[in-house]
Amino acid sequence: MSSLKKGVNGFLQKVSTYEINEKNIKKAVKEFRDLLISNDVSLEVAKQVSKELTAKMKGKRAKRFSDLSKMIPEFAKLILINIISPETPIDVIKIIEKRKTASSQDIKKKPLVFLFLGINGTGKTTTIAKFAYILKKKGIRVVLAASDTFRSGAQEQLKIHAEKVGVKIISGKYGSDSAAVAYDAIAHAKAKFADVVIIDTSGRMAVNRDLMEEMKKIIRVSNPDYTILVVDALAGNDATSQAKDFSKDITLNGIILSKMDADARGGALISITYATQGVPILFLGTGQKYKDLEPFSPKEFIANILK
DSSP: OOHHHHHHHHHHHHHTTSOOSHHHHHHHHHHHHHHHHHTTOOHHHHHHHHHHHHHHHHTSOGGGOSSHHHHHHHHHHHHHHHHHSOSSOOOHHHHHHHHHTOSOHHHHHSOEEEEEEOOTTSOHHHHHHHHHHHHHHTTOOEEEEEEOOSSTTHHHHHHHHHHHHTOEEEOOOTTSOHHHHHHHHHHHHHHTTOSEEEEEEOOOOTTOHHHHHHHHHHHHHHOOSEEEEEEEGGGTHHHHHHHHHHHHHSOOOEEEEEOGGGOSSOTHHHHHHHHTTSOOEEEEEOSSSTTOEEEOOHHHHHHHHHO
């Protein structure tokens, strides 16, 4: 259980003793805002939640509720779900499966290309292996592109994953052109009628201009259908900042939060979609095994925190 969920449980027990009146509503909303901030929800989002929560609670008749511990979750749930829900949800698994069964030969000849990026240490390569594992289990043919030609051991790490998962990998020499490796992987996938290409890239910070220009080159060459950012849930507010910074330079189609099973707080997830102006969270990494990559549901996540 994240400290956010524990904090919410304690908070609701406390406000259950509050009489429902304007003064106590204001007090409870402030305490809820502070709880969110202390658990890595950004200040901007926490303020937005408290503003909307105050407006909704003041406009409702108190007799509907026995105490504030019933009143707050009802309205907070709707506000939080709205904040973390993208305007256009994406179910990439369904998209891939639908494409695989398409009758058009032109569609079948072109694999869907997924490009993964993020800073060092987020678990990007392991997340790619998990994604490939899920697709392989569904009968989807996958090719991995080892386009991290910079970090020592990166290609060997991905090769080990590819062998364990049972998918093809295309790699190059260290120091070679990362974009060329991605291009070769896509060409191989087309020739072998594979369904999906997943491109691994070197870890980089969004503020590093040279590395971001290299990333833009990989994107130009590979023309990915989906560009996915992997962030570490343990990074807290830094995870939100990373997502925001990358989204300024790169058109992101989705975000994956890794290490959610070890997340000490849990609030960063609430801020990320808001900070990136609607980029959806696609999956959560929930463990060390290949199967531990779960589709993200805003409703389930918020219901779990507020129940």
